[in-house]
Amino acid sequence: MSSKLESLQLRYEEAKAKNLDLDMRRGKPGSEQLDLTLPMLDLVTSSDYKTAAGADTRNYGGIDGIPEMKTFFKEFLEVSSEDEVIVGGNSSLNLMHDTVARAMSHGVVGSELPWSKLGKVKFLCPSPGYDRHFSVCQHFGIEMITVDMTPEGPDCDQIEKLVAEDDSIKGIWVVPKYSNPTGITCSEEVVSRLAKMTTAATDFRIFWDNAYSVHHLADEGYQLANIFELCKAANTLDRVFIYGSSSKISFAGSGVAAMAGSKANMDWMKGHLSMSTIGPDKINQVRHMRFFKDFDGLKSHMKKHAEIIKPKFDTVIEVLEAELGGKGVATWTKPNGGYFISLDTNEGCAKRVVELADAVGVKLTGAGATFPYKNDPKDSNIRLAPTFPSIDEIRQAMEVVCLCVELADAEK
Amino acid sequence: MSSKLESLQLRYEEAKAKNLDLDMRRGKPGSEQLDLTLPMLDLVTSSDYKTAAGADTRNYGGIDGIPEMKTFFKEFLEVSSEDEVIVGGNSSLNLMHDTVARAMSHGVVGSELPWSKLGKVKFLCPSPGYDRHFSVCQHFGIEMITVDMTPEGPDCDQIEKLVAEDDSIKGIWVVPKYSNPTGITCSEEVVSRLAKMTTAATDFRIFWDNAYSVHHLADEGYQLANIFELCKAANTLDRVFIYGSSSKISFAGSGVAAMAGSKANMDWMKGHLSMSTIGPDKINQVRHMRFFKDFDGLKSHMKKHAEIIKPKFDTVIEVLEAELGGKGVATWTKPNGGYFISLDTNEGCAKRVVELADAVGVKLTGAGATFPYKNDPKDSNIRLAPTFPSIDEIRQAMEVVCLCVELADAEK
Structure with a gap:
């Protein structure tokens, strides 16, 4: 020895x-981080629980969120209209899981069949990546194909080749900014190639989990190219589902999650949502809006x-x-x-x-x-x-x- | 004329x-009803947001609820142990929808195949009944068979005959107390027959939507037989999923929902839940527990x-x-x-x-x-x-x- x-x-x-x-x-956030948000708990009281416009938040309804929270997430998720946003419950993982579940059971906009009715469904999984994305795939029997992470983001040479050839590849997971676990932010070229690439599947989807979009360690932070705009320019706007939440911003268990995408995609999601809920917790949305005020506040x-x-x-x-x-x-x-x-x-x-x-x-x-x-x-x-x-x-x-x-x- | x-x-x-x-x-509740719960909004503050045992509620985790809320729903949903309860988000419709979705994609305890892989899946729908139950079935392509409502509850003569003969009948919707819309409460005989009946499907499920269990208009209210105990006695404990929520008790949009059933059923559900969320809003659970204190308070x-x-x-x-x-x-x-x-x-x-x-x-x-x-x-x-x-x-x-x-x- x-x-x-x-x-x-x-x-x-x-x-x-x-x-x-x-x-x-x-x-998960440490206690000191959670303490930063504590004042939020005092901002909705028995005498003051209404939206900015004075609407009562206590009853059913408002399936895609209160108006000011939709505007907030429109900026946060970088889309152009409130119609392109759905504010959900406390978990973006839940929104992602449910998107996959609905694609499996019913298909997405442009699908000929529910994905579960196809012989095989595959997702590209840039790795190392987020284990819970992979669990969702495994749970639904979606075959995972590992794609390398480069310092610029997922390897687009590999991706373009795979999606062009194989129409059973229906999706890709991407944590585009400060990726879990590598910390990589996708370069503009990578984002652009993902938006533009030709896919054999007509109903291919990018699951754009922008979980760390505002979680900078440096003062300025990295800029991430806007995939929604790039998809719009490439005429592939239905390709991308964008997710985010305040879980690692306000309270990890009691935050507000949201998703964004083309109006067609959001209408599709709302159609499914209307089967499964009569609306999210709007009082907690008021709490968040009062605390952050706007996206600059966040x-x-x-x-x-x-x-x-x-x-x-x-x-x-x-x-x-x-x-x-x-x-x-x-x-x-x-x-x-x-x-x-x-x-x-x-x-x-x-x-x-x-x-x-x-x-x-x-x-x-x-x-x-x-x-x-x-x-x-x-x-x-x-x-x-x-x-x-x-x-x-x-x-x-x-x-x-x-x-x-x-x-x-x-x-x- | x-x-x-x-x-x-x-x-x-x-x-x-x-x-x-x-x-x-x-x-949905009127404003005056919602006003009754307003003091709840003052009961969790920046200096006081912990569980009864002093646990921090702000972070991720606790997929099936904080301990005191599980105990609360154990009594509310009339099961015998906290292991037989899952506390969810703000919507029991969501729990019901997701139970059906998971049965379709994966099957339930005792299923040979996911229900979506069977040629046909049918549900019995006592009618008049709750339109959103029927929407869930239609959404998943589940064929609905109308069963009559009698003044004692769903017609068990019809039900027993149908479920004994047809193994594609996988479920029944029941609002057992003050039914939507008839106001009927199931008689003890009906509850007992539902628990005991022989079903051709080995994985038949009763979706027991006890939405109005405590919503009495008269002083005493009707007693509803305990289906969980009756199933236990009949050795059909996995047959029943029980649902309830505080939506029409506290705030319709910001209540707390829960489900209950055999430990095997709850473990099945928790397995699925762990794919789709890192836990419910625990702070809102604390708010509810402080307001109601216990089931008597409710x-x-x-x-x-x-x-x-x-x-x-x-x-x-x-x-x-x-x-x-x-x-x-x-x-x-x-x-x-x-x-x-x-x-x-x-x-x-x-x-x-x-x-x-x-x-x-x-x-x-x-x-x-x-x-x-x-x-x-x-x-x-x-x-x-x-x-x-x-x-x-x-x-x-x-x-x-x-x-x-x-x-x-x-x-x-």
Whole structure:
């Protein structure tokens, strides 16, 4: 046994003795972030619960949201009219799931058949990506095709070839800005190619999960090209479903979610929605509007989030650089926004790293979770979520992670 | 032309001259009822938003509800354990729709195949019934078989025969208490027979929409036999899905919905839910628990509702009796709870009554809406919803309705 391996093992035993209990898995806001929104809870009272126009919000109805919230999400999701917006409940995952469910049971605008009646339905899954997107596909028996993530976004050479040839490919998941977990923002070229590309399926859909659109870590943030405008120009406006929510802006469990797209797509969705609900929680929408006032208000609010979480991201990067810099055992992303840092070990080490870390009390997202079928072909990607733990916890956890990366690499 | 018809037509022309604008369609609480719940809006504040046990409610998680709300709905929906309850979002229609959607896409506990993969799926629809139940069936291509409503509930002779013979009959909709629109409460015999009957389908389900379980108009209210216990005794516990909500108790748009059933059924539902959401709005659950405190608190609250709406129901009945009593042109229900009065004209008159009333400014629920495919074979049922308008408006509207019933009858 090499002395290097021995020394790493010794350090690992020392870490074990500390009886740590740390968790870097949770892509959710920390308490300090949630505190920023607390005043919202005082803004609707028994004497004051109406919309800006004075409408009563307590009864049934308003299936696509109160007027000012539709205007708010029109700006947020960057479409041109309130008719292109549906404000939902508290979960954009729910809106995405239900869109897929309805496409399966009934088809979308332009479908000849419900997708479930086709022999096979496939989705492109840029990876590493968001595990819950992949779960939705798996749940509905949709075959997932892994597409590489490049520093510019999903690999469009791969995508264009696949969608042009295979009409059973009906969709693609994209987290276009500060992607989960890589932090990548799609370049204008990528967005444009996605809007313009020729698809064999006439009812192909881009599921544009813009979950981190305003979640900048740097002051200015990255600009993302407007896919809705690019689709409009390319005459492919029905191609894109856009999603967003205030879950990681206001309260993760009690936020407001919305979707946007062509009027034809929204009418399709509203037709389905009218079967399943008599409307969303409008009182909570009033609460949100009073707190944010408008989209500029939301952007100011996000600067306060950045002040809280940027030091946490910096701590992860700092420990990674200090412990692993120049050692050739791993690479990592330095995102300008979002909720995650993506760590890539050398091939065949990620599972072992997660296992080693777990055994000393540091919980990491399961290796493979960021790929379809939980199968990372290179076994190298690990998703780090720095928002929830404290900076001290992050530092301790990351020191263990770095040690485990070195140890797993040395073991091989 | 008979002088009676002439005299009715004269009165109708006089009614027309009044330029009325009245609406008896809306099965939703009136403002005065909603006012009863207003104090709830002050019970969660920026300094006080935690569960009874002190858990933070602002973040993701808790897919089946906060503990005290599960206990609350355990009593409300009359099951025996919190494991038999799922607290959802703001809509029980949403829970029902999603249960059917999941049965179609995946099947339920005990299904050999997803229901959508079977040649045909049929539901029994006791009628007159709730139009949105029927819409869900139609939306998913489920064939609806009309079953008669008797004064004891759905006709079990018909039901037992049908479900014993036809394994494509997978479900039945039942509003067991103060039924929409007849106001009927199922007798113990009916509940027991539904629990015990032999079904050809191994995965038959009763969709027990107990929407009006606590919506008494009389002091004591009717007792409804406990289907969960009866199914348990009959060894058919997976047969029943039970639904309820606070929509017509707290705020119609911002209430809390829940479902209940066997642990196997709830685990099945939670498996699906975990694909589509990271949890319901827990802050709103805290608001509800603080307001009601417990199920007894809710029952007291419902007495206040009854005080407001009973005079409205009484007004409908009073006008019907005064104007149509003994004339042989119509019969009507005198419900002890719920949200509706069901008016039956002689055969072939209901559509004409709705048309006549509409032409003089009194809007009624479309004739046929209470039957599958909006097709009332006798064209006689009209649903009256007295909760939303004022007593004055109800009186004026009902005088027109009665006149239109007489006129339509005389025209024939």
